[in-house]
Amino acid sequence: MASEIKTIKVTFTKDGPIMIDGPVIMEGQYGNRTTETKTIFLCRCGGSSNKPFCDGTHKKIDFKG
Numbered sequence: 001m002a003s004e005i006k007t008i009k010v011t012f013t014k015d016g017p018i019m020i021d022g023p024v025i026m027e028g029q030y031g032n033r034t035t036e037t038k039t040i041f042l043c044r045c046g047g048s049s050n051k052p053f054c055d056g057t058h059k060k061i062d063f064k065g
């Protein structure tokens, strides 16, 4: 039986984070891994205090992108 490949949807939201519809495995530069089964939001404004996740700071700094 062939294995099924799940398509992951990645969305660059207007003036906000990158939205990834899970499940997704995240691996850090030192090999640490976490599995997220839900939709996650990754910061792309650089202002989050909870990187790599968005914490809403993009609204406070009026991020455009």
Ligand code: FES
Pocket (backbone or CB within 6 Å): 016, 017, 018, 042, 043, 044, 045, 046, 047, 048, 053, 054, 055, 056, 057, 058, 059
């Ligand atoms: S994109 Fe939301 S805090 Fe950076």
